[in-house]
Amino acid sequence: MxxxxxxxxxxxxxxxxxxxxxxxxxxxxxxxxxxxxxxxxxxxxxxxxxxxxxxxxxxxxxxxxxxxxxxxxxxxxxxxxxxxxxxxxxxxxxxxxxxxxxxxxxxxxxxxxxxxRLYDKGMFRKRTVRLPYSTRTNTFLVEGFVGGDCPTCLADSRGGICESCGHPIDFDALIDPWSILDPDDPVTYREAEILVFPLEEYRERLIAFHESKATTWRPHVVSLMRELLARPLPDFPITYPVDWGMAAPFAETPGQTLNAxxxxxxxxxxxxxxxxxxxxxxxxxxxxxxxxxxxxxxxxxxxxxxxxxxxxxxxxxxxxxxxxxxxxxxxxxxxxxxxxxxxxxxxxxxxxxxxxxxxEVPRDIVRFYLNLTAPEHARTNFSRAGLDKVVGERLVGPWNELAANLAKLTAEVGGDTQPLPVSPRARSNAAAILRRFSLCFELPSFSLSRAADLVVQNVERLRAHATRALAANLDRDALRAVLGELFLQVRALVSAASPILIDLAASAARAGDFEPDMRPGALDLTHTTAFAVPGLDLRTALS
CATH class of the missing domain: 3.40.50.620 (HUPs)
Structure with a gap:
């Protein structure tokens, strides 16, 4: 592709x-x-x-x-x-x-x-709703002021939206509500007149919009939207009778604030x-x-x-x-x-x-681990020990060995600063690196975890290539050809990994006198140069 x-x-x-x-x-x-x-x-x-x-x-x-x-x-x-x-x-x-x-x-x-602008277009409606209320403080308990169980999935929740199932929770629908600020304060209910946005009036347009995205958005988004749109949509509160927030500018709701x-x-x-x-x-x-x-x-x-x-x-x-x-x-x-x-x-x-x-840990290391373990389609886990082990074994060790081997190979040709030849195969490989990473970074195929895994794959492949070259006792011309192939692909990998490994990419680009570039044809070069490839560390140096 x-x-x-x-x-x-x-x-x-x-x-x-x-x-x-x-x-x-x-x-x-x-x-x-x-x-x-x-x-x-x-x-x-x-x-x-x-x-x-x-x-x-x-x-x-x-x-x-x-x-x-x-x-x-x-x-x-x-x-x-x-x-x-x-x-x-x-x-x-x-x-x-x-x-x-x-x-x-x-x-x-x-x-x-x-x-x-929405108000002037007549898009809001006045409704009388039943809200949780604290008689002890004479305040309404909405959104983060009230806890209880979600009426859809029964998980512990707050008012407004359940973070477990993603469903909205109607004004008085929490099961066994309790006050967040004072759990011993009994929760009652009181009616209030507020302005609402009638989502149900937009049903058909919302269905059409989301069906147009069904083949390109992540499956959980698509399934939740279909689930929500399969039933009547609730009125969305525009104002609340609470003190915190921006004052509502409507004559119908004096003293209320806008829903955050x-x-x-x-x-x-x-x-x-x-x-x-x-x-x-x-x-x-x-x-x-x-x-x-x-x-x-x-x-x-x-x-x-x-x-x-x-x-x-x-x-x-x-x-x-x-x-x-x-x-x-x-x-x-x-x-x-x-x-x-x-x-x-x-x-x-x-x-x-x-x-x-x-x-404590260089941000490139943190960013790489967060990408590799990204919660894209399911819950995933951060582990401090896992960060050290996984990043150390899969990225830092192999990358530093690659950098060391490139330094040794460059020394074998006497630190030659002349441009290194680039073969058609090297250009093809560099283009393939950029192409595969682009698929991970583009929408809708965006995937942090696959991009991080591609970093690992390519570092290991280039490390093995450099190791074989060291053991091969190549003559000067053959070694220059291998170095040209390796450095062009390292340059491609640095460019491709630059959205993740931001500091490594910046250091390598300075050393190699180039800018990370992922445009098609960016590395369609006939020559490249050797440069000192910077290493990676699992710990931030103490000042």
């Missing part, structure tokens, strides 16, 4: 779902949507595509309030601290965002413009506007990049537990804007990533913070 051609390709907008600013990011957080999005974006850039990659903090979630209470701080102080922590964690692990947007006046105005999930699409638009400003480009409007007339390719990277929102609610919202915006081309979801075969749990201390890990 030939590598994709990108001449005249559409610009790509990539969103890593804005993380809730209720703390720093642990390994389970970054292993899913963010590393995957970063790898895809780095590939697109190496393939010559125009891409804009952005994210930002999600401050309005009720989980901010519960986390702040648990930590003995205020929600505002927690979001400020967490936004900076998350930004630094992304930088530490090499998630190369064009912009990480703050929740500022521009953010809020973008949300209100988006919401008011409603911010997702306008927030993402603002993230891309912020990213363009970081690049020195002033957009004519904060939603400009998403306008239909620009025909951008829109790609969301999200966790499975958020699919109801991103794949149904947000798609219906975009449809409701009646052609103003592009619809997502791909929603690429991941499953849960566990720690030592148990769920990550901050409250129980069962957690490894991503920034702590990359302070």
């Amino acid at each position: 030939p590598a994709p051609q990108h001449v005249g390709a559409r610009p790509v907008l990539v969103i890593g779902g804005p993380p809730t600013t209720n703390g720093d990011m642990h390994v389970g957080h970054v292993a899913g949507p963010y590393v995957a999005a970063d790898v895809h974006v780095r590939y697109l850039r190496a393939a010559g595509r125009e891409v804009l990659f952005a994210s930002g903090g999600d401050d309005s979630q009720t989980y901010v309030v519960t986390s702040a209470a648990r930590q003995g701080t205020t929600p505002g102080a927690l979001t400020t601290k967490s936004w900076l922590q998350i930004k630094r964690t992304f930088e530490a692990i090499g998630v190369d965002l064009d912009g990480f947007a703050p929740t500022d006046d521009g953010y809020r105005s973008t949300v209100y413009d988006y919401v008011n 999930w409603l911010e997702g699409m306008p927030a993402s638009m603002y993230c891309h506007a912020h990213a363009r400003r970081q690049r020195g480009i002033e957009p004519p409007a904060n939603d400009d990049a998403w306008r239909a007339e620009h025909d951008a390719e829109l790609v969301f990277f999200v966790g499975f537990d958020n699919l109801f929102i991103w794949a149904l609610v947000h798609v219906a919202e975009l449809i409701a804007h009646e052609g103003r915006y592009v619809l997502p081309d791909t929603i690429l979801c991941n499953e849960f990533y566990e720690l030592e075969n148990e769920k990550f749990s901050t409250s129980k201390g069962h957690v490894i913070w991503a920034r702590d890990l990359v302070a």
Whole structure:
């Protein structure tokens, strides 16, 4: 299968779902949507595509309030601290965002413009709903304020969406509800008038949209969408009678706030506007990049537990804007990533913070292991001992032996700096490397684990080739020919692995005086040069 051609390709907008600013990011957080999005974006850039990659903090979630209470701080102080922590964690692990947007006046105005446009079109309905309520505090318990069992799968859940089965949970549907902030506070129910978005009115258009994606999106996404669309769709709450969040601007719901999930699409638009400003480009409007007339390719990277929102609610919202915006081309979801075969749990201390890990282990090593064990289609597991063993045996050891053998072979020709000849077979092999990796990095065949496995396969193949050459006692011309073949393929492998092994690729490219390039024909060369191939280490050197 030939590598994709990108001449005249559409610009790509990539969103890593804005993380809730209720703390720093642990390994389970970054292993899913963010590393995957970063790898895809780095590939697109190496393939010559125009891409804009952005994210930002999600401050309005009720989980901010519960986390702040648990930590003995205020929600505002927690979001400020967490936004900076998350930004630094992304930088530490090499998630190369064009912009990480703050929740500022521009953010809020973008949300209100988006919401008011739907309101003015008459897309919302006023409903009387029955909500969990605390008589002790005289507050409604919605979303992260209330726990209980999911009525669909019976798993322990919170209000709004079940993270286990992905189904929405209607307003009063939790089984045996309890207050997250005060488990001893008996939960009652009280009626409230709120605005809702009637998803059922978009059923046929949502069915048509998702059936058009059924052959290209991941199977779990397709099956969940079919399951949800096979039954009546619930009303999605636009406002809630709670204190935390952005004030609802509607006369019908005085004193209420916007549902935090409603911010997702306008927030993402603002993230891309912020990213363009970081690049020195002033957009004519904060939603400009998403306008239909620009025909951008829109790609969301999200966790499975958020699919109801991103794949149904947000798609219906975009449809409701009646052609103003592009619809997502791909929603690429991941499953849960566990720690030592148990769920990550901050409250129980069962957690490894991503920034702590990359302070101990080089981030290339971390990124490779997260790619190799990526939770693409099922839950997978992070193991600290497994990282050392698997990466040491399958990547670090073989790569360092390859680098050492190349240094010895180069020394045998006297460190000759003259260009090395490249045979047609070497060019064919280099093209095959780029082609196979491209299939792993392109949509819809995107797969981090297969890409990481390809790194292993090619390192071992080249290591064995170099070892045989050392033992063969070749004459100078034959050795130069072998070196030309090896260095061209190492250059191809460095380019192909550059979305994953970002620091190794940068070091090798500097040493070899080239830029990682995955465009078709990028390595159609007649000569190449030898260079000092950098090694890999399982531990970060102490300063």
